[in-house]
Amino acid sequence: MKEPGGKRWSMADISQKQTTRRVAVAGGEIRVGEEAFQRIRAGTMPKGDPLAMAEIAGIQAAKQTPSLLPLCHPISLNRVLIHSVLRPETFGIELFCVAEIAEKTGVEMEALTGLSVALLTVWDLTKPVNPALAITGQRLLYKSGGKSGTWIHPDGMPQEVAIILEEMGLVA
Numbered sequence: 190m191k192e193p194g195g196k197r198w199s200m201a202d203i204s205q206k207q208t209t210r211r212v213a214v215a216g217g218e219i220r221v222g223e224e225a226f227q228r229i230r231a232g233t234m235p236k237g238d239p240l241a242m243a244e245i246a247g248i249q250a251a252k253q254t255p256s257l258l259p260l261c262h263p264i265s266l267n268r269v270l271i272h273s274v275l276r277p278e279t280f281g282i283e284l285f286c287v288a289e290i291a292e293k294t295g296v297e298m299e300a301l302t303g304l305s306v307a308l309l310t311v312w313d314l315t316k317p318v319n320p321a322l323a324i325t326g327q328r329l330l331y332k333s334g335g336k337s338g339t340w341i342h343p344d345g346m347p348q349e350v351a352i353i354l355e356e357m358g359l360v361a
Contacts, residue, residue, distance in 0.1 A: 243271060
């Protein structure tokens with residue numbers, strides 16, 4: 190029973206919203222250090238390919254988002270992809286998670302969850318070579334669909350995201 194004056198929690202009512210194509214892109218970077226970076230690039234990591242495993246883990250995580258976040262609507266994802274870009278100047282790997290649906294609610298949390306788990310997977314598979322890792326800059330970069338239309342992060346988005354969105358038939 191709820192305390193008098195207490196807050197009642199509920200999922201947002203989306204019954205009156207229109208079903209539209211909705212896309213969200215989240216991005217972040219993991220800095221792995223020079224040795225680990227070179228070994229990832231060469232495919233000589235002791236536990237296997239962290240980038241390939243991050244793709245699988247990120248997709249699985251995006252699909253599990255409503256099980257992890259209590260007020261998140263269960264949705265039927267049309268597509269999830271994890272894209273990685275090697276950044277030699279920072280000995281980092283920038284990961285992007287793209288999630289797409291045709292629903293009455295957004296897909297931002299699925300993109301952010303997929304990204305987070307993909308980054309953590311790289312961490313897990315890289316720590317035997319370098320435990321001094323850093324995840325930075327996790328953020329929503331892009332979203333489209335629904336009544337608010339298209340939104341792009343105020344700091345812009347990497348060129349790779351624009352290319353992904355173009356390949357999906359969206360104008361970034």
